[in-house]
Amino acid sequence: MNSGSSAIDLYNCLKRVISEKNIPFTNLIGFISDSCNVMFGNHNSVYSLLKADAPNIVCIKCSCHLIHLAASKACMILPRSVEDLLRNVGSHFSRSAGRQERFKDFQEFFKTDIHRILLPSNTRWLSLKQCVDRTLEQYNPLEAYFREEVFRDPSKTTEDILNTFANKFNIVYLEFMSYTLGLLTEFNILFQSETALLYKLKPETATLLRTLCANFMKREKTSNKNVFDLNHKNPDFFCSLDQIYLGIAANESIADLKNNASENEVTLFLKNCLQFYIELVSQIKKRFVFDDDVFDIVSIVDPMNAQSFSVRTLAKVTKRFPILKECINCQELDNEWRDHAHIDFKEMGMDPTKTAEEYWKQVFEFRNRAGVAHENITLDILPGLTDQYIRELAPSRQLSVIKFD
Template sequence: MKNVIGFASDNASVMMGEKGGVMALLRKENPSLFVQGCVCHSIALCASNACGELPNRVEELARNIHTYIMNSPKRFTEYEEFQKFTEAPLHRILHPSFTRWLSLEEVVKRVLEQWPTLKLYFTSAALEDKMASASAILQELHNPVIKMYFSFLAYILPAVNKLNLDFQATSLRIHKLRTSISSSVKGILSNFMKADKLKSSDLTQINVHDPSNYLSLGDIYRGAITESIFLEHSSDISNRDLEQFHVKTLNFYVALSKQMLKRFLSSNLFNNLHLLEALDPSNVQQGKPKSIIPLAVKFPNIIEKSAYEDLNREWREIISCELPALSVASEEPENSGMLLH
């Protein structure tokens, strides 16, 4: 019990019982117990909150396509024939989940992959089935702005999912998580914030609430494919629809950034992760940090204060040694199978 580190869900103090529940009982045995909310759940909440800024019709299109084709064996078989005719990959249409927001990336990519085949199929379905649902889907598939929303999500969601996969990796990466979080958040901010506002090394000092820090609507980056769709169909897109697209995607960025800054950069986890960077062999080779004590004091249940001097002496001997060059393995996190296939 003395070496326990606890992990709980997003509302840890409520669900574990800060006053009389499991958390309180564990802290009787180990007062230095650290309780951190479920990171993957927090990331999903960030994505969910941001997606709420986009028009409902984007998710509804993905859901309606799945319902129309996959809920009927006859239509599914017919769609496979259209895939073969258009030489599209024989992939199933995926279903967007209400609870697994991070699976949305695979749903979006699948719809974009099948877009030409879907247009051809629903053109036929609208004529032969004469169903209003098929005609409504076809109308959305012919709308370039809707396709731009899908392409925008296909661009930005991988950045969110990468962070999620970093936390789910089975290899040891805890000493790199702070850098991973900072890089992900800064990458998202760079899409819509002025460059001079991002120069601060302390991301918590960046004010995402101030619109004067944002790029102009037309200069905000929404992905290369999104830009190419607009250039191809610019004459078919009204100024009103384009402005709404610009505003909605900006609101997505702002909501996502606010949530990530709140849930990660302002959390105890992020504040303490920099101490674990001392465990990175590449940092050890560079002789940093000079002392391991800032990390040791966070774990009084593992090492007593009386052992600090011996611990730091050994640490300083390690960083003073001539160590052989490191062979750095791939930094790609292992996929834990969270995404849909």
Template sequence: QSYCKEREANPLFSGWLQPVSGNTGKARCRCCNIQFTAEHTVLKNHAKSNKHQEKSKCLAPTQKSITQCMQVKPNPEKLKLETAIKTAELKLAGFLAEHNIAMRAADHLTDVLKDIFKDSNITQNLSFGRTKATAISKNIIGSCYFEELSEILKRKKSSVLIDESTDIGNVKTLCIVVHFFDNTKSVQTCSWKLAQIFSAQNRDAAQEGASAERLLMQVYLSNILGFGSDGCNTMMGKNNSVASRLQNEFPGILLQHCTCHSLHLCVSAACIQLPRRCEDLARDVYNYFKNSSKHMAQYQEFCHVEPHKLLKPSQTRWLSLQQVVKRISSQWDALLLFFTSQWLEARLNAAENIYRCLNDAWLRLYYYFLEWSLPKFTNLNENFQSEKVMITTLRSKMAETYKDILLSYMESNYAVMTPLSRLDPADASKFLPLSNMYLGVKQENPSHSQGILTNFRVRCQRFLVTACLEIKKRFNFDDPVLTHIECLTPSIATDQRSWSLYPSLLPLLQKVPRIVDPENTDLIQLIDDQWRQVPLMKLPENFKEMDVDQFWYNVLVLEDLGGRRVLKELAAFALDILIFPHSNASCKRVFSKINLIKNKTK
């Protein structure tokens, strides 16, 4: 007997009877998921079977109609409780993420909260485990942050900073950070994305630049003003680099090498001029104590010194070298006593090598010299790692440190009077005599022989010359933007005496076509007129003490008696130019946060 379509309307068969595709003599039960012949008797017997009647309960009408739903009035108390529960779950997920707490802790946290706050309806109705905590962090908190930042970048000008991870992980990642001014009275720095560079399709360094550019293009770059990164060829090379491609795509953007990277490379190159034993001593002392709590305890008991850890010199930690030198130099005498005992008693080769280095007065002179010279670089490095706006003082601070180093080994007239861009740090005819070089007060010790001092001073001179050559190679003291951007500093912008140096903003306006269109002469003239009005206006005294971005924000909202913003165009231009990058230390901070979760348990 063939399948009869009309039987589906029979109340006994409706809802579960279905035909079998390709076989007209068969029927199928949707509830039991079995087939049988399409005879009427077989169908009736199946409908009366216990198995079918048990499974057919799923066909009971449980969903309400739209009309019924519209007639039901929502319970305000219930809605209020549900909203409070969702808010609590959001805050708990944010708390776990902010404080780097493992998401699996949410499984136990909920039980603890329910046990503590038994009288709270919100807590007792929480359903918050590791799965929900992860989903909220990724799909709600993360997505909302990304959407909000995207909307800001669509309407605000921004600069982009990128850097690559340098940790020991197998996955190399690229961090993208954006720099912009939002209506929060200051320049903001926000993380945009952390993405993997190498993949199965991209496995060599030749494609690294293209991969970085492809990730960078996901940012809303139509309003990009500047790009900052370290000085590697992949990022800042002249040909086929990320910077060169951005220049072709967005003409007029400002490219800035990371100042912190550059300073670190200057110091590393200069340290090569010193004896290798300086570095060997630091590494040997660290290695002697690092895995032996016994040695450390013996050292502290023997010399009665404070329990300061001996540090390790690192090529990737910008500020580590000064701390290593300072720690060893401050404990030199104690270390000498301890390793004299270790060499005589334990007869270890490692202890003997360290003893001979510590007993070398010539080597100690180099540590005194490094203790004096390294802070010149590290203090500047720390300054440019700040999240505050530093672009207005970048050139002046670099020039100040550059001259300070030059004056320690060159004639003062030549170092001070010669323009920095034309000064030759390696011009031996302008060198001071070795005995007149300034190498710090600790060098003036009459106990040192003349031969040791001469050799020492020659090495130190090479160190200073190399450091200055590296600074000149990596920093352009004639950069037109950095030269003129200094005038935006509050103390200069409000001082009438600065008119002789900066009578007009036109030289700066002409160098930033992505902020002001060169053909818009009316706007250029308006900005320049407002610039000349600033020193004549009676601004509040506290304006001069503000950070540069906060100063120009307050100038932006400054109104006259008629409620008109009198310096609006000038302040808007200044705030746009202040987002130019000076270093990508912000990317390093993102990597530091990521490294917090890289451990054996996570």
């Protein structure tokens, strides 16, 4: 067996597994992976090979990986000393149990929780949020510890660490990072769920972008506009530097620092935060591309959208996924969709705030006036639901026409 890691090797392995399970290649409707070149490059990647053999397949990059990359690029805008502080402090304690024991004395003196200092991961960028929060929690005992460490066993690294702690702007940078990385971490946590959430990817990305843009742009420039088309780099759209939102902790700290720092230092800090926001929004827009019609099509999976009947026909679904035409009647599909629109949702207890899986399970159990189940709409909605739920549902619906293994 070829165990290579090139795109061709990976693609051949994928095809072999699919063939061994007797799944027709034309049944593939979706593929998701991280966004490295071997998987998603425009040429000679698993993605390009898949699209060549299955042009109707939906290929989606992992949202968690994309946010990780966006965060890492944006953080490069901030002074290098901030990230170096986190890595140097983490490395200092990770290599010595004795140092950790000595540090406990300082934690006890300052009456902070006895927590370990964390080391950032190069491959899990959003773990930086935990490192930032832990450093903020232990800031005073850490500064005191390194002051003694420089006196007891001086070195260039410990002196650099102490000098960074002594720069009070760095604690504000950490507070700013805690706030912004928190927004990105919340986004990631949402899409690490086992619940079917593909239909939320575009609207949740738009919400995240709108939140970030509102932190540095004038309100009238961000409201009621397609945030993906918003020119977030236009200086005419920016609010004044002192109106940039940095998070509660950073806002309060920078207000206090204005009394003890020069105007130029404060201005430089605010400009760095502004550039961070601009770069973060740019990176998210660059990496989250929604030009495939599927992202609008899957909006019908959202119970709120389904009940609003804003989509009046499902013809676009079968056009985007031609394989469905082999196992459903397109007219009957639309009939069932329109029947769904006339259900008394309140009387049937069909709450639109339920998860997509809970809601559509009720719909799939619904019978029309002739007592016939909605088999066509079942098959049409399935691609937007999780594989786990499809497995639970398939035996009861006899969906053997499409293999989900």
